[in-house]
Amino acid sequence: MSDRLNEFLLHLSGALPSQAQTSGEPHRFHWIAAADDLEVAAIFHAIEHLPNDLPKDRRPYLDTALNLVAMRLRDEPELPDELIPRIAALYRRWGAEHPLRHLLLPWLTANGTIEALQEFADLTADDPPNRTSAAAVGFAPLMRHGDFNAEALYPRLLDALQHISVAALVLDLSNFLFRSGRLQQHPAAGVSGQLIDLLGGITSRLGQLEETSELTPEKLQVMRSQVSEGVALAVALCDALALIGDKNAIGKLNQLLTLSHRQLQCEAAAALARLGVEEGTKHLAEMAKHPVVRLRALKFAEEVEQLAAIDEEWKSPVARAEGELALWLSQETQFGIPPHEMELIDQRELAWPGFEEPQTCYLFRYAFHMPAGSFQSLGIVGPLTHSFAADLTPWKPEDAYAAFAGWQAEHQDVFETEPPEWQESQKQLADSLAARVVSEGYQVIQVVKLGYFFGDVRLVAVVRRADGIPGVAVADLRTTTFYSGEGTDRPIGPHEAYMMHKGREFLASFNPNTYGM
Template identity: 85%
Template sequence: MSDRLNDFLLHLSGTLPTDGPSSGDPHRFHWIAVADELEIAAIFHALEHLEGELSPQRRAMLDAALNLIAMRLRDDPELPEELIPRIAALYRRWGDSHPLRHLLLPWLTANGTVEALQEFADLIADDPPSRTAAAAVGFAPLLRHGDFNAEALYPRLLAALQHLSVAALVLDLSNFLFRSGRLQQHPAADVSNQLIDLLGGITTRLGQLEENAELTPEKLQLMRTQVSEGVALAVSLCDALALIGDKNAIGKLNQVLQLSHRQLQCEAAAALARLGVEEGTKHLAEMAKHPVVRLRALKFAEETGGLDAIEEEFKSPVARAEGELALWLSQETQFGLPPHEIELIDERELAWPGYDDLQNCYLFRYAYHMPAGSFQSLGIVGPLTHSFAADLTPWKPEDAYAAFAGWQAEHQDVFESEPAEWQEAQKQLADSLTARLQAEGYHVIQVIKLGYFFGDVRLIAVVRRQDGLPGVAVADLRTTTFYGSEGTDRPIGPHEAYMMHKGREFLANFNPNTYGM
């Protein structure tokens, strides 16, 4: 047994403390990503005999090991044949309550042999992970690699359609394999009646959820989860039924058009258009009027030959940019829903850091109106799609572009450091610049950081001006620039202010006529 393997097994078993002095470098076990077959077999044997509760340290180690072996199999899928049924047996023995058992699934799909794929299909059909995100880990290798026998998964994998956590994943994989030509017949073609019934049930359920207006916060969160799962499955069903070409689905697809969820309306309309139903083409043209689904509607219309049915104003570059920002804002990581208002306030070409050619830049004002109050800001579409949590509407378009450029641009000679990281010389420089701000009449509330810009150093601080106006001061060795916070109840803070400051300098170098400094 190699020293590295012995070291890992001792830590995993708890013989050596995983958080003690002997644990050393956190990357010490990265060799597992290139482990040989004997080492993998030994690690797996240890996993089979792993006993006791998982402490946070042992869980972190196990998490890393399972992921590293999946990486190893992704690059070199060879696995001792006798391990495959043992992997499935361990998955079942760990049970759904085990926090990491889903990480065994990509071992099977990355291996890609007929036996491994059959085991995977059995596990997903009989005992899938209860969370879609966890199950997706096992499906991912099948979407990345083309060198496996896709037929080995079917028809067994279709039995998993009864499980909501994996039904959409199964259909998405099936749609992908058929669309990419890996399978000559859609694997779910023989169960299209089941898919139609499933779509009808999901549509009815989503309709009921839309009518449920009186919700507590707890019920609202549960409803959002149910809607998210239902929408994902309905989208996959619409795609699958269109690919199969079963016209018996037309009635259920028309029912989907009655839901208020615009993404689903787009999916159902596209499926109808693919089935030769004119109503689908007309509905896509209507959907193109709504920014949040405009790009999807245009894509589907182009694929189905219905682009001419859409009015020109909704196909323009500005309309597409508006759609891109609305879609970005509606993501769960942003606001989670499309803006109630959105309008173009500026459009121009700019030389942009990191790009050789001029970039078309679009600046939109958007707004949300909620029971707790309204929020508005500016968002950019062009070299990036982005917005800030702060309100940029009081600022000129040139300043807004600068803030986005400062946020995006990266260079090894442009960086920041916070007070906790400062050496003595940096502390002295910060003290000197703070004293100068005070001499200039600023009341320094908090020093935030030092910014380094190609050898130039500046202090960023939250301040109050002599006239009482709060804001942010950026002071270098020569000048002080003040960024006020008037005009909004969500003003930019020190970080956004400094992004704007350094973005002005970036854009001035590329666009001297616009940003002459």
């Protein structure tokens, strides 16, 4: 047994003294991603003999092993045949409440042999992970690799359609394999009647949820999860039924058009258009008016060769840019809903850090109106699509572009350090710069960081000006620049202010004749 393997197994088993255990951080074992067959077999043997209720301090090592072996199998899929049924048996033994058992599934799908895929289909049909995000880990290798026997998954995998946590994943994979030509017939063609019934049930359920009111925060969170799952499944069903070409689905697809959810309307309209129903094309043209689904509506219309049916106003570069920002803002990682207002406030060509050719930049003002109040800011589309949690509307377009450029641009000579990281010389420099800022009439509330810009050093601090206006000061060895917090109840903070500061310099250097700050 190699030293590296022995060290890892000792950490996984908890056999080391507590002091030695804490020194063995999981990131030290990244060699597992390139482990040989014997090492993989030994690691799995050790995992088999772990208790189900593994102590929390040893769980990171199990997490590391499961993830890194999956990575190794992604690059070198060979796995000893005798391990495959043992992986399935361990998955079942760990049970639904085990926090990491879903990480065994990509071992099977990354391996990709007929036996491994059949085991994966059985596990997914009988006992899938109870969270969609966890289940997706096992499906991911099948969406990346094309050198496996896709027929080994079917028809068994279709039995998993009864489980809400994996139904959409099963259909998305089936749609992908058929669309990419991996399968000559859609694997769910034989159960299209079942899919139509399922779509009808999902439509009814989503309709009921739309009518629900007066929810507590807890119930609202549950409802959002149910809507998210229902939407994902309805989208996959629309795609599958259109690919299968079953016109018996037209009635249920028309019902889906009656819901208020615009993405679902767009997906149903696209499915109808692909089935040759004129109403589908008309509805896609209507959906293109709404920024949040505009790009999907245009894509679907192009696929069915009906792009000419959509007004030119909604196909322009500005309209497409508006749609891109609306879609980005509506993501769960951002606001989760599309903005209530959008307005183009600036458009220009700029030489942009990281791009060889000038970039067309669009700057939009957007607003959300909530029961607790309104929020507005500026978002960019062009070299990047982005916005900040702070309100940029009090700032000129040039300053907003600078903030986005400063956020995106990367260079090894442009970086920041915060007080806990400082050496003595940096502390002295920060104290000196802070003293000068005070001498200029500012009250220093908090020193935030030092910024290094191609050899120039700046202090970034939250301050209050002599007239009482709060803001951020960026002070280098020569000057102090003040970034005001006036004009909004969500002003930029020290990080956004410094992005704007360094972004101004980036853009000025890239646009010496046309960019004035």
